Amino acid sequence: xxxxxxxxxxxxxxxxxxxxxxxxxxxxxxxxxxxxxxxxxxxxxxxxxxxxxxxxxxxxxxxxxxxxxxxxxxxxxxxxxxxxxxxxxxxxxxxxxxxxxxxxxxxxxxxxxxxxxxxxxxxxxxxxxxxxxxxxxxxxxxxxxxxxxxxxxxxxxxxxxxxxxxxxxxxxxxxxxxxxxxxxxxxxxxxxxxxxxxxxxxxxxxxxxxxxxxxxxxxxxxxxxxxxxxxxxxxxxxxxxxxxxxxxxxxxxxxxxxxxxxxxxxxxxxxxxxxxxxxxxxxxxxxxxxxxxxxxxxxxxxxxxxxxxxxxxxxxxxxxxxxxxxxxxxxxxxxxxxxx
Amino acid sequence: xxxxxxxxxxxxxxxxxxxxxxxxxxxxxxxxxxxxxxxxxxxxxxxxxxxxxxxxxxxxxxxxxxxxxxxxxxxxxxxxxxxxxxxxxxxxxxxxxxxxxxxxxxxxxxxxxxxxxxxxxxxxxxxxxxxxxxxxxxxxxxxxxxxxxxxxxxxxxxxxxxxxxxxxxxxxxxxxxxxxxxxxxxxxxxxxxxxxxxxxxxxxxxxxxxxxxxxxxxxxxxxxxxxxxxxxxxxxxxxxxxxxxxxxxxxx
Amino acid sequence: xxxxxxxxxxxxxxxxxxxxxxxxxxxxxxxxxxxxxxxxxxxxxxxxxxxxxxxxxxxxxxxxxxxxxxxxxxxxxxxxxxxxxxxxxxxxxxxxxxxxxxxxxxxxxxxxxxxxxxxxxxxxxxxxxxxxxxxxxxxxxxxxxxxxxxxxxxxxxxxxxxxxxxxxxxxxxxxxxxxxxxxxxxxxxxxxxxxxxxxxxxxxxxxxxxxxxxxxxxxxxxxxxxxxxxxxxxxxxxxxxxxxxxxxxxxxxxxxxxxxxxxxxxxxxxxxxxxxxxxxxxxxxxxxxxxxxxxxxxx
Numbered sequence: 001x002x003x004x005x006x007x008x009x010x011x012x013x014x015x016x017x018x019x020x021x022x023x024x025x026x027x028x029x030x031x032x033x034x035x036x037x038x039x040x041x042x043x044x045x046x047x048x049x050x051x052x053x054x055x056x057x058x059x060x061x062x063x064x065x066x067x068x069x070x071x072x073x074x075x076x077x078x079x080x081x082x083x084x085x086x087x088x089x090x091x092x093x094x095x096x097x098x099x100x101x102x103x104x105x106x107x108x109x110x111x112x113x114x115x116x117x118x119x120x121x122x123x124x125x126x127x128x129x130x131x132x133x134x135x136x137x138x139x140x141x142x143x144x145x146x147x148x149x150x151x152x153x154x155x156x157x158x159x160x161x162x163x164x165x166x167x168x169x170x171x172x173x174x175x176x177x178x179x180x181x182x183x184x185x186x187x188x189x190x191x192x193x194x195x196x197x198x199x200x201x202x203x204x205x206x207x208x209x210x211x212x213x214x215x216x217x218x219x220x221x222x223x224x225x226x227x228x229x230x231x232x233x234x235x236x237x238x239x240x241x242x243x244x245x246x247x248x249x250x251x252x253x254x255x256x257x258x259x260x261x262x263x264x265x266x267x268x269x270x271x272x273x274x275x276x277x278x279x280x281x282x283x284x285x286x287x288x289x290x291x292x293x294x295x296x297x298x299x300x301x302x303x304x305x306x307x308x309x310x311x312x313x314x315x316x317x318x319x320x321x322x323x324x325x326x327x328x329x330x331x332x333x334x335x336x337x338x339x340x
Numbered sequence: 341x342x343x344x345x346x347x348x349x350x351x352x353x354x355x356x357x358x359x360x361x362x363x364x365x366x367x368x369x370x371x372x373x374x375x376x377x378x379x380x381x382x383x384x385x386x387x388x389x390x391x392x393x394x395x396x397x398x399x400x401x402x403x404x405x406x407x408x409x410x411x412x413x414x415x416x417x418x419x420x421x422x423x424x425x426x427x428x429x430x431x432x433x434x435x436x437x438x439x440x441x442x443x444x445x446x447x448x449x450x451x452x453x454x455x456x457x458x459x460x461x462x463x464x465x466x467x468x469x470x471x472x473x474x475x476x477x478x479x480x481x482x483x484x485x486x487x488x489x490x491x492x493x494x495x496x497x498x499x500x501x502x503x504x505x506x507x508x509x510x511x512x513x514x515x516x517x518x519x520x521x522x523x524x525x526x527x528x529x530x531x532x533x534x535x536x537x538x539x540x541x542x543x544x545x546x547x548x549x550x551x552x553x554x555x556x557x558x559x560x561x562x563x564x565x566x567x568x569x570x571x572x573x574x575x576x577x578x579x580x581x582x583x584x585x586x587x588x589x590x591x592x
Numbered sequence: 593x594x595x596x597x598x599x600x601x602x603x604x605x606x607x608x609x610x611x612x613x614x615x616x617x618x619x620x621x622x623x624x625x626x627x628x629x630x631x632x633x634x635x636x637x638x639x640x641x642x643x644x645x646x647x648x649x650x651x652x653x654x655x656x657x658x659x660x661x662x663x664x665x666x667x668x669x670x671x672x673x674x675x676x677x678x679x680x681x682x683x684x685x686x687x688x689x690x691x692x693x694x695x696x697x698x699x700x701x702x703x704x705x706x707x708x709x710x711x712x713x714x715x716x717x718x719x720x721x722x723x724x725x726x727x728x729x730x731x732x733x734x735x736x737x738x739x740x741x742x743x744x745x746x747x748x749x750x751x752x753x754x755x756x757x758x759x760x761x762x763x764x765x766x767x768x769x770x771x772x773x774x775x776x777x778x779x780x781x782x783x784x785x786x787x788x789x790x791x792x793x794x795x796x797x798x799x800x801x802x803x804x805x806x807x808x809x810x811x812x813x814x815x816x817x818x819x820x821x822x823x824x825x826x827x828x829x830x831x832x833x834x835x836x837x838x839x840x841x842x843x844x845x846x847x848x849x850x851x852x853x854x855x856x857x858x859x860x861x862x863x864x865x866x867x868x869x870x871x872x873x874x875x876x877x878x879x880x881x882x883x884x885x886x887x888x889x890x891x
Contacts, residue, residue, distance in 0.1 A: 035785025035786070035787065035788065036785075038785060039785050039786045039787050041787075042786070042790070043704065043787075046696050046697075046699050046704065047700055047704070049694075049695075049697040049699070050696070050700035050701065050705065050709075050710070050713045052693050052697065053693075053717055053720070053758070053761060054712065054713060054716055056716075056757065057716045059735070060723065060728070060731050063730070063731050063734040063735065064727070064730070064731070115630045115633055115634055116634075117630075118626055118627045118630025118631070119630050119631050122627035122628060122630065123631075126624060126627055126628075135631070138638060141872070142634075142637075144811065144815075144871060144872065144875055145641065145815075145871075146814075146815025146867060146868075147815070147816075147818070148815070148817040148842045148846050148864075149641070149815070149864045150641070151849065152849045153637075153640070153641045153644055155849055156648075156849075156857070157640065157644055201634055205634075229617065229619070230624070231619055231622075231623035232616065232619075235623075255722055256722075258724070259722075259724025259727070260724075261726045261818040262817045262818055262842075262846060266850060286724060286726050289726050289730070290726060290821055293730070293733075294743075294821060294825065306730060309726070309727050309730045312726075312727060313723060313724070313727045316722055316724055317722065317723070319722075320718075320719065320721075320722035321719065
């Protein structure tokens, strides 16, 4: 049974010769370094690179905390409640900036969320196949536009439109709410909110799209089989399942809006005041840093600015961590990555 | 020329679970030895203990003694040095996709610092001839990538790659299980020719293949080696009832 | 599940035919109309921005713009050549620092990092991605500008490098994990040492993906202004020295845009057009190369 059926082995002519030569030359190879030392060195270098990532975060925390100590000792918690931002007299209160950051970001979300979810729903549920690619490409393109170009466009195109058409219209129709009163400068909280909304839509809608796609097809089919219209199917089977993830995407957008600097600085008016009307100019934490940091003379001034930076840092970290957790719980471990 | 392998009291673990229990074995030089047994019985684990590949799995552990020729595999040498004297062919052909056929065959030498270009050409040609691939690719060895060949050709390329470093032992872990019958036949012929110069250990779950190709056969079951003897004896007159049950297809 | 009342067929209706009331159909149409209108509203600014960039920018885009440095405020003419060059310098510094670090950290995570330390690096990397760029500017200011006592291209490069590292780390890890393990085993089986395997086999196979990640990180920081505001700071003249304030394209656009001079506004549009063309072509080139597989690698 074993080897009887097979033919006699055929030895090829040149083979043993080549084999001999290889044998001879291979001795140096066999004796050559087995790379144990090199492996160790390589391992340490690579480990060092990974350590640098941790070190960067530690560095950020260390610098922000240590350099804001002067301001912290001078004002304590009152720093975050004070409304007076007076570099001349070395009095610093950060409330106007906190207010401006929150209001502009929330306004941005109010505008952006329905639009983002609408785009996401359209792309995943209603869009004809040939349109899907170009559509997602263009939304990604929106995310690639630098902030300063958004700002440039906002100053010269958005603001005049607001000043000449939108703001008078809003004042006439909704002025009674108190949100749309005061002179229509164009520049102000409303402009900041709108440009921020445009900037966070790509983020929210791309996460929403990811989360909507993960909803299993059989959920949709179950609803349709019961006789639901397409909108009902989306509402019942898709949106409900994806709710946590979409909220996560919204919070991620919030995180981006909170830290957004250039476009906001260019249209918010840069006045450290708290006002009810959205027409009024305002100031955000990121904007005051952008405008005043390079000229800050005096240690307390700089320290106060850095304390604002620290606050901004902490807030965005918490918001982003919350967002990632919510998205992760829906998509199971694929981290949310806003494409460039 | 091939060398014999002496295995004494080898035990192996994946984390907490023990995969091999007290394996003792003497593999003859310049012969082909087949290891058979049902899935999960430890034959792949065993073969990977011979060239210390088992320890590349996280949490894996080996105890015992393995002597390759006169070399103590676990105490006398680093894993890297050991593996240069033992060639391995895997279940699924795995040529390096970014390299040409030539570079694939030469990889074991070039990546280990061998620089002699003139002799590299000869070695590559010799290895490709030894693995019966030369005639099919000789016009393209620099241009075609390793991954552009058919399954059977890729496996022969992997064999050539393993042979290029002139090992003394060739380990083959189910080398034909991913291939069609014609390619399988070609490779079995190859093994038959190669055993004149190398010691071959081949893991297979195809008993007919073991019968065709190997002089010695070892039967593994649940991490233990039940029986090890001349192939003829195993297949015609096994000593252990479990071997007989497996051979006759009562389980497996 | 939401109320199914509306979906259950009306038993008093024509037998065998499912009635979908007019109201429900109307809601469906409205929802579809809403969704389509959101797409239009969202795409409108995109079209508007690109349109305006071309419309306002193309007229001012001439050879003088690309080769001359700015004229003093109030005088007409001049260009942004120094800003384009300055951006190139700062980005080169940032890449030299950030790319090796990012790839190294990515190699660690993929090849050595299946442990708690690796998990913490991944977590921190994701956290760093969300830090506002102006905060990173503050840190770079603190560690470079305060030491050197002046603004510098190096400080700007460090700030942008810090922004590149987390992105490159994660994409490198992702790409390396895609390399099938059997390739590593094949190399080990040949007696190739671990470091050689990692570099010559694993890294080599994942090259195209890693380059994609690097280019995307590059395109992202190329347009950043905030971290340069008080690191590189800007400069009206040419500068090639690492330790002097340097102009950068996004910075120049910002300065000109908020200035009171019409001529500078005009140049801001031209600069913005140059910037967006560079960024979009980098992103498009990467997508094209990846799709065509011209860089080889794992299928």
